[in-house]
Amino acid sequence: MDAAEFRRRGKEMVDYVADYLENIEQRPVYPDVEPGYLRSLIPSEAPLEPENYDDIIKDVERVIMPGVTHWHSPNFFAYFPAASSYPAMLADMLCGAIGCIGFSWAASPACTELETVMLDWLGKMLKLPEHFIAGTDGHGGGVIQxxxxxxxxxxxxxxxxxxxxxxxxxxxxxxxxxxxxxxxxxxxxxxxxxxxxxxxxxxxxxxxxxxxxxxxxxxxxxxxxxxxxxxxxxxxxxxxxxxxxxxxxxxxxxxxxxxxxxxxxxxHWQIPLGRRFRSLKMWFVFRMYGLQGLQAHIRKHVRLAKEFESLVRADKRFDICAEVVMGLVCFRLKGSNELNKLLLKRITNSREIHLVPCQLSGLFVIRLALCSQSTESCHIQHAWRHIAQLSYPPLSLSQLGATNLLFKEMASKQQMGYKCRIAGVLLLLLASIAALVAVVVIQDTWKSKEYSFEYGIVIDAGSSRSNVYLYEWPGEKENETGVVTEKMNCKVLGAGISDMKVDPQKDAESWDGFKQCMDNVTNAIPVLKHKTTLLFLGATAGMRLLHQKDEKKSNEILGSLREYLEALPFNFQNASIMSGQEEGLYGWITVNYLMGNFLQKNLWNIYAHPEGEKTVGSMDLGGASTQIAFSVQDDLWGPDYLHVKLYGYPYNVYTHSFLCYGKNEAEKRILDKIVKESSDPSYIINPCFAEGYNVTINAMDIYDTECTMKPVDYNPDQELFMVGTSNSDKCRSIVKSIFDFQTCSSSQCSFNGVQQPPVAGDFMAYAGFFYTARALGFEGTSDIDQFSAAIRKFCDSHWTVLKAEKTWIADKYLRTYCYAGHYVYTMLADGYKFDNETWKNIDFQKQVKKTSIGWSLGYMLSMSNMIPSEVKVITPLTNPVFAGLVFLFSALTITTVVLVFIILIRTCF
Structure with a gap:
């Protein structure tokens, strides 16, 4: 390898490393290999002839990566923090290039002196006493081991x-x-x-x-x-x-x-005489992060550890086993060591998160250590949900022993003689009488029986606006997850929270909107329940984009919201940015909950799991991202598959979120394409706008986002004059150009190289999908050809015709539905691969049973796992059921009396 090839290969390796770290969350954090896996994959001896670099890189993915535990993954919580960063990696490259051995000052003055100075920097950062510092004439100092x-x-x-x-x-x-x-x-x-x-x-x-x-x-x-x-x-x-x-x-x-x-x-300081130029890494890191950056990183881990601690403490099944110091939380399930070993085994085998155990006072304890720089609140929330789900149902050895004992007793009873049969009949008689009395008492007293409701508040901080949802559920939970209903929905006036910290006047409007909604919610909850009402804020794609663009600003916005929400009389849990995968999963949970696929009332008026395993897929089109989620077979695994448990039943859910593919961000990307194809910004032909419609748009409205690339000559105040031409074919071509349907590493992908299993079963399409379908004249199910024809008709129409036919749609939305129609069709047909038959399974809806569809209800259902149950709910019986039970047990009582009489006659005579 010469300098030219090294330059080329070096750039490729930097890209590979950057892609690896950027997409590391898509890899299972813990490898699925057995000891000795690697030896069979590589030759037993070194190659005699040089090998091609491309082959070596291919073997990295084939041989090395399958056996790597990914310490930099945000889902890695084992051991201790990974000691590397982008600046450190760059310094490592330079260190390898210089290649000096610092066994003496003469061997490399810069190497030996920089190490001494860097240890002084570290000592001063830690505020060590002066005699620890080397300085120019000090007696202290340190060395990197x-x-x-x-x-x-x-x-x-x-x-x-x-x-x-x-x-x-x-x-x-x-x-x-x-x-x-x-x-x-x-x-x-x-x-x-x-x-x-x-x-x-x-x-x-x-x-x-x-x-x-x-x-x-x-x-x-x-x-x-x-x-x-x-x-x-x-x-x-x-x-x-x-x-x-x-x-x-x-x-x-x-x-x-x-x-x-x-x-x-x-x-003497150290064992080896020679050492690498390792102080370069400290020099790069100190200078590129600064002391404030290093302090912020440590404090972030401390804050996330406290957040995880609060989640653990809220679940009464778990104990915190030691004071939470720095970025480590020690916790365990209440019960035996075997129970906790079983839980950790489930966590390890799932390969979604990685934790390791320790021993404290003879107890088997599970450790969660904050390790990765990329770990955020959403990863902490996901880790806890995963742990909580895997903690059901724990089967202890004592339970197994009790089961065996029960079988022995049953076998013993089968050998009983005549006297036992008499006792059994008498016992049946008493049980029949007791059951008859119980049915009557329950039916007579249920109306006067009062049971407590619990409450939860979820703030959906979307990209364009925020909504506050109030949920309630009875204190008793149904098979581990609360039966939750929506009590109130309040729309917060003003823009989404990602637009805060820009215009003080708009910020004031948003804060007034929050205050108004939270006052309404406060008044709707009994005062005695305020302290136990859980309060969450989940920010979605708008804040995910802002976090990528300006992490400091997004943290400041969330910090202000946390400060406001903590002052309310509720049990504030967290304000965090949700991952797209979580948003998709919670939407799926909401849809299936509202459709009764998890729980339905049975003949006895009691909630029970319905027959069969049918669930409905969900598709959400927001402002900045879009999500798809649907249930698949249990043996499918990967970064886009989540194994969840609801109401005592397990589900394997495929869910993926596409950032920058929400309706609003997609429009900006389409407008960006149109602008860059135009030679005259003062007169831009827009085939997606209707003929007869024209508008002036500021460049900032298109390019003030991470989803579009600013032109070289970008001026945020530049005015772009657009003229509509009602060209459906041209519009569709531009829309398709923002999707990548070519890249795919497997036999089945949606778009942009994302692997996806084939869609199957019914789907609910809501939010932007629903509004687009309704603008085209569809609600509920439709035919793919009819949908395509409706798009063409809409896109070929003149603006005056659209205004006359769609009077209920505001101009700022009406102008978007030509591109939106093509966008929805392209995503569903070309992306998700819905065809002539499966398209009929898509149901475009806004609500189910008068409840809005979105992620917030699903989020509340999942979070209700944290809430302890109160008194058992005594469920009333319907009149037919009550009459039937009275008749049944009355007949049983009369029958047993006759049996007793017959047995006594035979015994005596």
């Missing part, structure tokens, strides 16, 4: 050497072997195993200092152990404190331990 284990071993060996020399200085006749036999090292009983391993390598005794209830070592116990060992003639020489233990991230009481025994000074 290869690993924490190496650093521990080095410090112990240095302390051992110093202790031996100190003793021999005062007692020259004492041999090194005799001194070694008396040396004692100390560490916390929560310290990492590498500390004990260092003691074994160093040939010394290691004593463990018991920790307190917070799993931290204190000065009192260490001092006592030192005094005992000194009195026994031993020589204490080393103590290793831990700031952030492996199991629970506990911090030893450093201010107590320091004055007793902590610091070891020694001049």
């Amino acid at each position: 290869g690993t924490a284990s190496e650093a521990t071993l080095m410090s112990l060996l240095a302390a051992r050497c110093k202790a031996i020399r100190r003793v021999q200085a005062t007692n020259p006749e004492t041999s090194e072997a005799e001194i070694m036999s008396k040396l004692v090292a100390y560490t916390s009983d929560q310290a990492h195993s590498s500390v004990e391993r260092a003691s074994l390598i160093g040939g010394t005794v290691m004593r463990k200092v018991p920790t307190d209830n917070a799993y931290a070592a204190g000065g009192g116990m260490l001092k006592k152990m030192l005094e005992e060992d000194k009195a026994a003639g031993l020589i204490p020489f080393y103590f290793c404190a831990t700031l952030g233990t492996t199991s629970s991230c506990a911090f030893d009481h450093i201010t107590e331990l320091g004055p007793i025994w902590l610091i070891t000074d020694y001049r």
Whole structure:
């Protein structure tokens, strides 16, 4: 490889790495391979002849990636944070290129000096005392070790050497072997195993200092152990404190331990003489992030850990096992260690998130560590939902034992004789009488029986506007998920929250809209229920786009909303940006809940799971993104498949979200195509606008988004004059150009290279899909040819005709439905592959049973898993059922009386 090829291949590798990290969430975080998988995939010996670089890269995906645990995935919560970043990777490339070995100053002055300066920077950032700093004439300083284990071993060996020399200085006749036999090292009983391993390598005794209830070592116990060992003639020489233990991230009481025994000074610093130019990574990271950036990263992880802690504490089935420090949460299901091992096994096998266990006070505990830079609140919420779903139904060993005992008892009863049969008949008689009385009592008292309702508030912060939904459900849950109904829906006046922090006047309108809706909701909830009412805010694609464009601004908006919502009298849980996949899943849950596919009232007027496994797919067209979700067979796995459990039944749901393919963002992309194809911005032909309609649009309205690429000569205030021509064919061609139907790595894709199983069964299309279909003259189901013909008719019509026929549609929306019709048709037919037959299964609807369709109800259904049940609901019986039960048990009572009489006659005579 020469410089020219390296330049080309280097650029390719940068693209590969960037694509890998950008799309890492699409990969299973934990590999699905068995030990020894790799040996069979590669030759047993190195190649004799050089191989092609392209073949090597192909083998990375074929051989390496299937066995990689993806530490940078936002769903990786095991071990500790991944120590890399984009600046560090760039510095690593430069380090490899320079390739110096810094075994002395002369070998590489920059390498040796930069490392000293960088450790000074780190010491000052940590606010270490001045004697830790090298400076220009200081006596302190530090060195970068290869690993924490190496650093521990080095410090112990240095302390051992110093202790031996100190003793021999005062007692020259004492041999090194005799001194070694008396040396004692100390560490916390929560310290990492590498500390004990260092003691074994160093040939010394290691004593463990018991920790307190917070799993931290204190000065009192260490001092006592030192005094005992000194009195026994031993020589204490080393103590290793831990700031952030492996199991629970506990911090030893450093201010107590320091004055007793902590610091070891020694001049050799490290084992290897040579070292790479590793300080370049620190230099790049310090300069490209700054101290504020590093602090913000740490504080973000601390905040996310607290968020996860609140989710765990809200579920009464779980315990928090240690104080949450930094970015680590230790938790477990209440119950046996075996139960928690089973839960962790389910989590690991799912490969959606990755966690590891630890032992605390003899208990098997699950750790969730914030590791990836890309982890956000939505990933924390997803991780908890996944854990909560997998925690049902836990079957313990005691339950299995009880089942076996029951079978033994039943076998024993089958051997009973004549007297047992008499007792059985008498027992049946008593049971019949008791059942008859119970039915009458229940029917008589149900009307006066009061049971508590619980409430939940979900704020749907969409790209164009926000809605506040109030839900209620009885305190008792149906098979693990609340039976939720919509009580109120309030539209917040003003724009979507992604438009905040731009125009103070518009911000004031939005805040007034929020206050008005939240006042209405507050008045609708009983005062005694305010404190227990859960409050959530979920931001969707508009905020996802803003977060990509300006993370600081999106965080400020969410911060302001959190501050406002926390001041309300409710149990505020979180304000976060939802992932597109979650938005699609919750929409699917909403549709199927409203259609009764999860629960229906049976003959006894009780909610029960309906017969069969039928569910309906959902398709949501929002302003900035679109989502599809539908149930598939259980053996399909991948990043777009979610395994969920609702009302005690499991479902495997395919769901994918396409950002920048919402109705509003798609229009901007289409207008961008039209503008760039035009040679004169003062007179732009728009085939998607009706003839007779013209409008002036500011360039900013098209390009102030992450979904369009600004022209080289971009001027946000430039006015673009557009003239409609009613050209349906040309419009459809432009619409299709924003989709990629060519790229596909498998036999089945929708568009843009996204794999999708074939659509099957019924689908509900709502939001933008519904409004587009209604503008074209369709509600409910339709025929694909009729839909296509309606689009052509609409697009070929003159503006005056459309105005006359569609008087109920405002001009700003009416002008969009030509492109929107082609857009919906292209997405459904060419993208999702609905054909002449399956198109008939699409039902375009706005509501089901007078309830709006959207993700918020599905979100509330999922979140109701967190809410503890109250008293059992006594469900009333209908009159026919009541009469039937009375007749049944009356007849049973009379029959048993006759049987008893017959048995007694035969026994006596």
